[in-house]
Amino acid sequence: MADELEIQGAIDTDKDRDEIGTSKTENQFQIGAGKHHEVQDWAPSRPWQYEEDGYIVTRTSVWSAPGCHEGCGVLVYSDKDTGAFVKLEGDPEDPYNQGRLCPRCLAFKQVIQHPNRILYPMKRAGKRGEDNWERISWDEALDTVEREFKRIAVSYGPETIHLLRGTARDNQWQVGRLGYAIGSPNEYGFLSGTACYLPRISLMIMTYGGFMIADMSQFMARRYDDPAWECPECTIIWGCNPHISNPDFYMGHWVTDVMKRGCKLISVEPRVTWWAARADIHIQSRPGTDTAVAMAMLKVIIEEDLYDHEFVEYWTYGFEALAERCASLDLDKLAQICWVPREKLVAAARLFATSKPASVVWGLAVDMQSQGTPCAQAIAALWTITGNLDRPGGMVYTTAPMGVDPPSAGAWGYYDILTAEQQKKRIGWADYPMYRYGLTQSMPDMCLEECEAGRVKGLWLQTSNGINCMSCESERWYQALKKVEFCAGVDIFFTPTLLAYADIVLPVATWAEKKGIRAHYYFLSTINPTCTPEGEVLSDAEINRRLGSRFDNDQEYLDTISHARNSEPAWAQWASDEECFDEMINMTGYSWAELRDRGPAYPVYRYYKYTTGDLRPDGGVGFNTPTGRVELYASLFENFGYDPLPYIEEPGVGPNTTPELAKEYPLIMITGARTTSFFHSEHRQIPWLRQLTPDPWVQIHPRTAEQYGISEGDWVWLENKVRTPDRSITESTNNPHPEDLNDGGEWQVRRCRQRARITYEVAEYEVAAQHGWWFPEQDPSEPSLFGRTQSFVNQLLRNKPGRTGFGADLKCTLCKVYPCTPEEVAALPKHHWRKFDRRELARGVDPVTGAYVPQGVSAEPVAQGVGTAGSSPAVEHASLTGKEA
Amino acid sequence: MARNGILVDYQYCTGCYSCEIACQSEQDLYLGQWGVKVLQNGPWPLKDAEGNETDKYVYDFIPSFTLQCNLCPERTAKGKKPSCVHHCQADIMRYGPVEELAKVLEQKPWQYLWVPPQG
């Protein structure tokens, strides 16, 4: 068959730079929309709701809030009479998690019934930054938001309203779509270089016409027993600690499942993680040098002739150029760059290339370097030239389940509602053309500059704790956002970000209290209401629909801002959440209620889609790329002025790039090391979870700790200095960075405090610090804002995207470490997070000292001083500092 | 009555802590008290004959059961697995009669069998 192959190009690149990539077909986020609705012959044996032991049991799928990408299947037990949440357990019938749950769902009872949960709409009763709130009605709250956003849109233009979100998931499209109703295309998160999966996704869409994921049988409802699936012989875990950090539609424990079935592991990872310790080969690379590792492996595979000739010849474009690029690199030099012995790189390349099938489970570390794009390009080439693309057990294309295009990932309606002119007001689309591929969000680093310039007037924060989670040089974001004229926030708890800016606060339902759709990659299911909602919370969809309709229905407003909607209104056509979801999935033939009754629907999964025309909107064989082939040489990069081949560049800051700085700050700092207790900056107020990780920790090697006089559990300072980077100056290939980092501005010393965890998990030259820390038990008001600066490590990071606008050096910067003085330790606010335990509160007993607390402790949220509701003088004295290991 | 226990294949225990919270929420235990507590060994590098550190590491997590483990009688009476076994993310625990589990124990190293004194 291969002989007769005639592959046509799928994408027209004979267009202006400003036109390429701006259409929906070019930005194909998920393959298969509108195709193949056939469902696998599997359904759960139980109905979606039934009675057991006097409880109502409801099956559902877990998607935010609180944040999580996974969507594990759970069974919720609620009270038959009151409908109140009682308990939950993992749904053993759900193919995705097969009954398993992580601690965050297991502790969910303490989330939904938390004494400090936001349960009513509120308005600010004092100055911004004061913990002083007044309960109001939903009508008053929505009236205010409508009035303020309309005033801003009419006075300054709707695009000056920015909509920010956190991890989102099923509400991601809802945040964007509210913007489309208002007339603003500016929806995003706070992260420099959007360094979270997007660099990889965008690269894959441009050069593979879709994106791939390691096949651990998750497309099959019968999972490991499905005969169409093969167990990988080898998997590379690349920059990833999958069981902890991969709640991204990818259960890390699928990797333990395949290990038990004989899969070998290669670990590419600066730390000795549990996986690295169990791997056949551990490449302990220097942080930020993954491209050198990948290029070394490519070089070995090509030069030892270990690649799949047939696949390369018929299905790829630019192999010769890639081979030449590899030939120009010296293996010993590559080994020197990544601080890994040459023999290990060779052994890893051989093991990977000779294993069939083989796959790569890759993580955020790929994105969290300014090299994000070329790094992803090099790693993807590894699985491609070894013939592992879209084959069972290899790297397979994700699909839009049953044609439901990306409701989970933003963009629903972007191309249909906004006019071409409005789409071009999305910040970054012109400067960084790769932002046209993947999602449709704005470019965060440029948005920060807009905020600093005072050009952002309105702010919508939907479950986003930006200043204490994703923001780098967080002081810049913190100051910049103060300039907005009006801010409304939606959340389940108060955060430093809400406290600092919100004028109106809206209470949102958790996943257990709402209807929704869980659509991503493998299956389509509903999110079902499982219990009576607490207080006056509403779902994200309902909040955004109620608010968005007020813009949709106001013709005078639409005329004034020239919002000549492309097609349908954003929200006004639906009278309920269910109607909206009915429309979202109508191409499947199911209504929302029918899908709920049916249970998770797994579309029939097809491998080798490039041979059947299933990867292209035009139905041709091959891939949805300009040449119709996998582009090892990225032809679109030529159009955009980027190097079309993967290349190696040092991190912006580091021992080679900035040797002078490295003398003062000798340790390489990795940030973002997670635990299963928290999802990013969430869950710090959940007692069952906080007990697992009561304090922020930084991992330090035993000999490094000895050198700096640090003992286990010591509070230590992490310090470095940063200058505000100049985004417009991009470092060029092979050009050593000047000592001053090419950046202007004053040096600013930044530091934060975490507790030393002394461990061989890190190398002597590196430390690994946790991110996202704030302290719900500390003073909510300014200047404390829940102790926002105490331990927040992103203060030490720079907003400096890679050349493509993607990637930023977040896991590869420099720092020094030294112990806090005894006075500084004594002055630290004491812990009393245990007060958040309702049961402890109800007892009226100080949970730590055991002293009786006579009065004033309310388990119910109060409108005023929500941030510390439930605290009491006796509890204030409680201290666990030093007692936790 | 047959004595029951839990067989733990801790070669694959990842230290995810689900079992800890599964038990605490099932039994409504106090903070800091556990029916099962996950202990951590390592990582530390093994040394070669000359005393140099190698790239082979000891790194184990071991779920360790306490006197507060009662093997979830309310769940097992209904034919369900104990909560920690049900929710274990690496699926490394097996509940059943000691006699049967002992046979499985014999087939693979890097495991242990827990039998509560009161059960």
Ligand code: SF4
């Ligand atoms: S990964 Fe954890 S928090 Fe997320 S849905 Fe699954 S069990 Fe719940």
Ligand code: SF4
């Ligand atoms: S068997 Fe039941 S009681 Fe024992 S540790 Fe597991 S969950 Fe707790």
Ligand code: SF4
């Ligand atoms: S739940 Fe299982 S894998 Fe996780 S810590 Fe407990 S025993 Fe280990």
